[in-house]
Amino acid sequence: MCGIIGILGLTPVAPLLVDALKRLEYRGYDSAGIATLERGSLERLRAEGKLRNLEAKLAAAPRLGISGIGHTRWATHGAPSERNAHPHATERLAVVHNGIIENFRELRTELEAAGRRFSSDTDTEVVAHLVTVLMEAGATPHEAVAATLPRLTGAFALAFLFEGEDDLIIGARRGSPLAVGYGAGEMFLGSDAIALGPFTDEIAYLDDGDHVVLTRSGAQVFDEAGKAVERTVTRSQGTTYVVDKGNHRHFMVKEIHEQPEVVGHALAHYLDLARGEARLPEGLDFAKADRLAITACGTAYYAGFVAKYWFERLARLPVDIDIASEFRYREQPLSKDGITMVISQSGETADTLASLRYARSEGQRIAAVVNVRESTIAREADVVLPLLAGPEIGVASTKAFTAQLAVLAATAIGAGKARGVLSGTEEASLVRAFSEVPRLMHEALKLEPQIEALARELSKVRHCLYLGRGTSYPIALEGALKLKEISYIHAEGYAAGELKHGPIALIDEEMPVVVIAPHDRLFEKTVSNMQEVAARGGRIILITDPAGRDAAAIDTVETIVLPAMPAAVTPLVYAIPVQLLAYHTAVIMGTDVDQPRNLAKSVTVE
Template structure:
């Protein structure tokens, strides 16, 4: 989860940019960089590693300038390096960027044909060259950004400075947050209001597809070609904690961060130019692995359940999945040469740690998917695959879940390639499907208001059923878990085909039934189950894509039509509406959303 800061100041800004980056270091610490204008020319300082190394570099090689941008970053594909560090620049433009430019390869080929020369394989460099190309065509910076916003696809936040323009900065957001700070003759942009807290308490949050032209006198905000007004708010943000921004609860903020953090996570593992997965060297060889054992608790366990489908269907890897709190008590025999995959947000979950230690005692190599790479589980693993969700404050996991799914999807593709069961073409198709998820996730969030209305109806129910098939079955379980966790409504998730084996007896007009059914190869089977529910008076809330909604939407009481995506990535996308459903139901009931009763963020006692 990368961090952005930009400042138009009265004094040299490099020390202030570094101060802001330090407050964003929780978002990424593999590399960092600054760019300022010195006598109208772009000057950069970039360093691999933590911000202290950048600070030392600027100390030994000072950077003047009263306008500048900064960035702290997790490594994308390849090793962290100065070359890959932001800002990326041409002689006319410097850019810092969070997220993914989905169509960067198409734009890169177009720009290369026009004579632009690229130095890296990053998608960010495309933004710098696109803007430079437009400036070379005599466009103003404002005109160039307006055109760029039409050309760029994906989920991103940008901050840009222009050579020769010491009083101009442009920021933009689509699916990734960006705030504008207002000072006295000074202006700021930041991916997190936390970074701006030392400088100003007056903050404006850009909305989806906004871009802002910032000068020392203020900011003009546009959405498309239309100039718009956004409220400037007084914030009490301090360095004491990660703030909620303009969201009512941390949970909602974290739901809305998902396009950005999924994009950050993808950039860690996907080479967008080659459309390949690039994993670090694993402690075992998938090609000869006899069995993969997945253990986790709660929401992380459900991420593992989705992964079981992926590993078995796509990579043909035999998988055993178990709840960590039960796993070691079964004393399961584990095969020689096998591996265990443990999944945890905190990396401190005591049951998962105990399962890891049991697997280790049975000679298994340990691979972990974690959101806290400095945790106990990390230290006891052979290799950690980090999720780049950033701090998750809400007890009910949201962005940690979808970034876990993102890492596991990448790992499944890598396993399939290692086992020779997919070719390069199919790897490219699956990688492309993943790269489209951040933008599609941002589209899903546009349904927030309609889901809120549905949730206020669900809040009146005593019982709610969630149904799904295939990879949608774990999402149904996750929807039920979320609703139970924060609204205290009794909810159950079932494999849709199991309805006839007992749960169908529960259905009447007072039991809402949430059906998760993307239009995949199991859609017709799920459609049959939906009809059975309707025939017994059940009130169906149908979560599908546009194609599925067209087929069956008229039969359900309520339909939410999500974007169409490859069925491989559908569970990542369909996780978001069930999160929103639970959140708004909890708000309607007046519960403590971020700290629900009896629950803790990390379970560290058995």
């Protein structure tokens, strides 16, 4: 969740770039930089750490250029340092980038073989070199960018500034958001309306796959196929609110669509994607731990439930998972060599805080997975694992849930390595698998029209079952919770193997059954449960992958086909269709999606 700003201005833009970056500080960062055109020549200023360090450099060496781009970076590939800070540049251009270029190793190898020399450890620099190579071969800046974008695998937002082109910025997005701002003889580009708020309230949000050519006279947008298109210009409230809905109808769906970027940001903080290693925070010694207790409420509890599978499988560490309101009262005996992990988006959840204090009284080491670093839970924990998800406005948690999963997965990988369960090769393989999650989430979001159509049928029922096995069981629980929370349809999640132990009595031709079943080692067992549902006339909605679709051989109301992926990462990606299904069902039913009845964002009382 790095920050991007670009300005084609009428006065020196360097101070404006820095001010805009300050509005993006909530997104998290460890370095910052700007690039401006000084009489046609590219000049960069970059600094590790907070923006005040960049401001000090700017005060010592003022920039007068009226065209520029800026960036706040959270390290993904390459350690936080000035040499890895954005913008990255060649002799022809500078570029800033949010997201992850998954195939950067292959591209870098190709470029180095062609004689290109790199000055950083980042994935971003390959983009600068790819565009430069094409420009040196005679392509215009626009032609070079348009030809480069299809070569990039991953989710990203990009902004380019070109040597000698004082009236040109090019932006592009795939998975990560990007907005265009319209001024009087000026144009702007930013990660969101917040960055653009001081300059304009006339905003156009790029659709996924778009790229845009900005000059001071306006913006020309091109879709993924390269066709010139129009994007609606709206009046933003970004000048008055910390966050706004952008071009989305509700905060919830905006936050669903932010997940590729949010999860990429979280993974990059806890995984060294270049070295293929997990980064465990100081103070967590899993090598000596003999047990892990995880406690949370609601959606956060289901994230912890998924983590139980990961920690036990990847680190061979026994895990007790409890709802916080039960954990705090049942007086569980806790091992002196154990760790207690509490999970809370707000960091203020009353039952979770009480559980933390009980574990503290039992001599436990406390780790807190929270989204608000200044919260009570964060202050009272020994170790804080921040989600870095940014503000979540929708009461029904979406991006915080998948950010929790990302943090917990990375921590489980680190624990596995620390405990000698995972080899270096296995660790690197898992890190590579999780680095692909933002792209896979982006692909899952493309299924939204199919899911919206399905929601029209689901909105007609009053009851629904969700089934899953392994890590898909907690996702089934989360899917049922989401449907209950915002559509008010009664829904229950079950382990698929429990179907015949009671819930099967509910199955009839009116009962929809959502089955979450990636084609993994448990798939055949889940197919047997689907056959039991089908034999009783149940209406099956199957969420699977191409292999699962082909192997199921069962009639379904709808089959939602996600890309093939390693089993370890499925909870993060399969969360998206169950979120979208709940969201669109609720919208069709006319409920208050962002503030459902009887619910609060942060439960601070028992």
